[in-house]
């Protein structure tokens with residue numbers, strides 16, 4: 001398609017109040033026509049920077065939306081490939097002087113694409129199984145990841161990679177095998193457990209466990225909870241919660257995203273809490289947007305509004321609390337990668353840096369383009385594998401130029417992508433969450449602090465031990481119940 005033609009045609013036929021083919025909602029039509037083609041967004045867009053193509057820019061993608069909306073273009077592969085290439089990082093929104101809400105427009109566009117897309121029966125079946133059945137069901141997902149853990153532990157993963165047979169696996173699955181994250185030895189689970197504190201809590205929060213994070217970041221989630229309790233914050237992990245639905249929105253399955261949002265609203269609003277926290281920037285963004293997702297839901301719109309108003313990214317919360325500055329020294333050169341969903345959608349850029357600066361001995365070095373996407377992003381690593389790799393390589397170069405020993409971030413997608421990048425380039429770079437480093441510094445200070453602080457530490461540890469015992473007995477009960485049911 002000739003883009004200049006499309007853009008000129010758009011200029012001639014703009015009718016912001018028209019009911020379009022793509023967007024039937026007049027408000028969305030209006031938003032689409034806010035774009036004045038100024039091009040300020042081009043240099044913020046990672047796919048435009050990589051390709052130099054107008055069709056891979058926000059302006060180009062909006063022109064395609066207008067083309068379809070005005071009935072000049074049909075939704076077919078030639079059009080959808082450019083929308084599919086969008087990471088939905090929303091860096092364009094950040095710089096747009098006209099306030100085009102690109103994130104909302106591409107989300108709705110992908111809903112229409114999902115309705116018209118024709119895929120093979122096999123692909124449809126795999127997508128349905130993964131997104132509709134496995135991802136929303138933590139028991140099924142844990143089971144699957146448990147099998148993968150055994151696969152990794154007995155060395156099959158390394159063996160399959162070593163015999164170089166991956167090229168015979170169709171599609172991107174061969175490359176994905178190499179991308180498989182290390183599964184945690186233990187899984188974190190949301191069983192309604194409560195992490196108490198010594199004395200009066202400064203706040204009571206509900207903690208999002210999520211879907212993938214508890215299976216690959218068990219230790220990191222526990223570190224985040226330790227940082228909270230160390231700062232007198234009581235933490236509840238409500239039972240009945242699950243995946244936030246971000247991935248479903250990303251691929252245009254808004255119905256499932258809404259189901260998951262309702263489930264989380266019920267789980268989190270059943271607790272008396274001051275805030276709902278997530279260690280994943282992608283999830284905290286999605287949950288802050290439940291109010292938009294469910295605004296037309298008669299039963300849930302008010303509840304969604306209430307929940308969204310309580311959601312905070314953990315780094316935002318810790319900064320605002322504010323935390324006790326940790327005293328343990330951590331001599332390291334550290335750089336920070338802004339997750340797109342923290343920097344661009346939640347506009348949280350300074351808080352993570354300020355938290356890092358509190359750690360004695362830590363030398364924070366800025367990398368260039370720290371808020372440019374690292375190429376993760378929902379299913380992007382799978383569906384747009386080559387572009388994802390290019391973005392990851394650029395990110396690794398930027399990190400290497402800082403000479404940092406540690407790169408920190410605040411989102412599991414970025415964490416995984418940079419782990420993969422450092423493994424690929426054989427670098428000794430460590431990848432950490434901000435809360436990992438805070439926890440490390442708090443742990444180090446325990447050696448030197450006297451009196452009441454030591455008592456508090458021992459108390460919190462004993463609570464933690466109690467927590468472990470509780471979880472173990474819950475697990476035994478469940479296994480016993482299952483056995484009983486089998487034997488009946």
Ligand code: SF4
Nearest residue numbers: 035036038039041096
């Ligand atoms: S910056 Fe905004 S108005 Fe300008 S081209 Fe990009 S989307 Fe359109």
Ligand code: SF4
Nearest residue numbers: 045086087089090092
């Ligand atoms: S969301 Fe990101 S990848 Fe998509 S158009 Fe905007 S800047 Fe480009």
